[in-house]
Amino acid sequence: MEGASVALLLMLIVIGFVWLLPLIIILLSRKTTGSEKLAWILAVIFISWFAWIFYLLLAPIKKKN
Numbered sequence: 001m002e003g004a005s006v007a008l009l010l011m012l013i014v015i016g017f018v019w020l021l022p023l024i025i026i027l028l029s030r031k032t033t034g035s036e037k038l039a040w041i042l043a044v045i046f047i048s049w050f051a052w053i054f055y056l057l058l059a060p061i062k063k064k065n
Contacts, residue, residue: 022052031059 022044026032032040040059043051 022049022055026052026055029059031055032061036060 023041026037026040026044029037036059040051040055044055
């Protein structure tokens with residue numbers, strides 16, 4: 001039974017990492033900064049992973065000068 005609980009914990013860690021991966025990628029990205037980066041992070045959290053796909057395709061929304 002102890003092996004099953006270790007396997008379950010490991011699986012939860014992997015799932016948690018996969019869920020956090022888009023957020024980590026956005027945080028470490030140099031495509032956007034400041035409030036635009038915060039908006040993308042909130043979109044991924046509250047909307048879904050589709051926002052992350054849009055981030056990869058569309059960011060930055062506003063061109064840098």
